[in-house]
Amino acid sequence: MSSLSGVQEKLETDPARFVEQEIKRFVLTSHDNRLSFLDDYLIWDEPLVGFADGDDHIFTEYKTIIASEHLTPREALATAYGRSLKGMPARLSVISWILPAAEKTRESNRAESRVPSRLWSHTRWYGEKFNFELHSHVVALLTRAGYLATAPSSEPYFKVYTNERGPYSNWSERHVAYAANLGTFSLSDGLITERGIAVRCGSVVTSLELPASSRTAATPYSNCLFYVGVNCRACIKRCPAEAIDERGHDKNKCLHYLRDIAYPRKSSRDEYHDEKSIAGCGLCQTKVPCEFQSPIHKVKTKTK
Numbered sequence: 001m002s003s004l005s006g007v008q009e010k011l012e013t014d015p016a017r018f019v020e021q022e023i024k025r026f027v028l029t030s031h032d033n034r035l036s037f038l039d040d041y042l043i044w045d046e047p048l049v050g051f052a053d054g055d056d057h058i059f060t061e062y063k064t065i066i067a068s069e070h071l072t073p074r075e076a077l078a079t080a081y082g083r084s085l086k087g088m089p090a091r092l093s094v095i096s097w098i099l100p101a102a103e104k105t106r107e108s109n110r111a112e113s114r115v116p117s118r119l120w121s122h123t124r125w126y127g128e129k130f131n132f133e134l135h136s137h138v139v140a141l142l143t144r145a146g147y148l149a150t151a152p153s154s155e156p157y158f159k160v161y162t163n164e165r166g167p168y169s170n171w172s173e174r175h176v177a178y179a180a181n182l183g184t185f186s187l188s189d190g191l192i193t194e195r196g197i198a199v200r201c202g203s204v205v206t207s208l209e210l211p212a213s214s215r216t217a218a219t220p221y222s223n224c225l226f227y228v229g230v231n232c233r234a235c236i237k238r239c240p241a242e243a244i245d246e247r248g249h250d251k252n253k254c255l256h257y258l259r260d261i262a263y264p265r266k267s268s269r270d271e272y273h274d275e276k277s278i279a280g281c282g283l284c285q286t287k288v289p290c291e292f293q294s295p296i297h298k299v300k301t302k303t304k
């Protein structure tokens with residue numbers, strides 16, 4: 001990577017381009033994005049990157065849509081630095097990224113019908129560890145160059161709560177990605193991006209000014225075939241926990257399956273012996289038409 005003054009100059013002249021390129025470079029070259037015990041298998045493909053205005057009204061709406069505990073970017077940054085909201089810079093931005101699961105990982109999960117494949121499980125565990133590394137990398141890049149930055153999901157103030165509908169957090173990466181125009185929600189709850197639904201997401205709030213990506217989706221569910229009137233129920237059929245139906249996704253059933261059924265069953269299988277503690281499944285994110293791209297493009301092409 002360039003020297004500190006080189007980084008500062010790039011962040012001043014074309015911040016959006018530099019941040020996007022740096023995130024992509026880190027994902028594609030970092031050793032932590034590889035499984036050393038599996039021939040250096042590359043966990044995540046090239047990411048998608050988007051930006052949101054830190055004061056976008058949607059973040060205030062999330063206090064109603066998700067829960068009052070959900071932080072605005074301004075609250076997250078103020079909490080990270082132990083300052084008041086007024087003590088924050090006038091303009092804040094949010095950097096959001098999507099990490100697409102590599103083809104072999106998705107392919108292996110497609111073949112499963114009860115528990116996740118070994119590669120999916122490794123991606124859930126080691127891939128999320130890498131996602132945390134990426135959070136730290138982006139925060140360090142920005143703070144060394146003199147900007148404020150925090151990655152809410154990796155901070156001690158990040159919390160997961162539970163209400164009658166199931167678990168929810170005070171920083172939902174999918175809602176942040178939606179704000180940055182990186183995808184929409186779906187019948188299975190998953191975020192469908194241009195690289196599909198078999199992805200994980202991450203984000204950083206910063207005082208660096210970045211141009212917000214304008215939201216182009218007509219509704220928060222525009223990329224899901226079911227919600228645009230196509231008879232797709234693939235994720236309903238894929239779910240071994242019967243957690244998805246035409247009313248949506250039952251988080252409590254899904255959580256119960258991940259924690260109490262898939263994990264014990266999986267860990268009893270020899271091939272998972274080298275894993276620590278995982279709760280994964282993602283069967284609803286593979287062998288479905290939204291797995292590796294937004295299926296809406298196909299529909300639009302057909303109807304042209």
Ligand code: B12
Pocket residue numbers: 065066124153160166167168169170171172173174175178185186188189190191192197198199200201202220248249251252254255258279280281282284285
């Ligand atoms: C708690 C949690 C869970 C819970 C609950 C999931 C949930 N639906 O919220 C449980 C344990 C069930 C779970 C399961 C899984 N998880 Co999880 N989980 C989280 C976590 C930690 C917080 C999620 C959260 O805060 N949700 C908030 C609630 C309110 O969201 P919601 O119910 O989906 O929101 C709905 C409403 O807001 C609604 N809505 C209504 N009106 C409006 C209006 C507007 C304008 C908008 C935008 C939305 C909206 O849209 C949403 C969808 O219906 C995140 C990490 C993070 N920090 O974000 C990962 C995360 C959501 N999990 C992830 C994954 C991959 C999984 C699993 C596949 C497990 C695995 N790795 O194998 C399964 C998939 C379950 C599924 N079908 O979505 C990914 C999602 C990737 C994706 N493509 O969506 C995340 C983002 C982790 C990451 N860092 O990438 N998870």
Ligand code: SF4
Pocket residue numbers: 186187188189223224225226227232233234235236288289290295
């Ligand atoms: S499988 Fe079909 S119905 Fe389910 S989320 Fe994907 S597009 Fe929507």
Ligand code: SF4
Pocket residue numbers: 188238239240241242243244249253254255257258280281282283284285
């Ligand atoms: S992660 Fe597994 S249990 Fe949860 S909704 Fe998807 S298929 Fe069902």
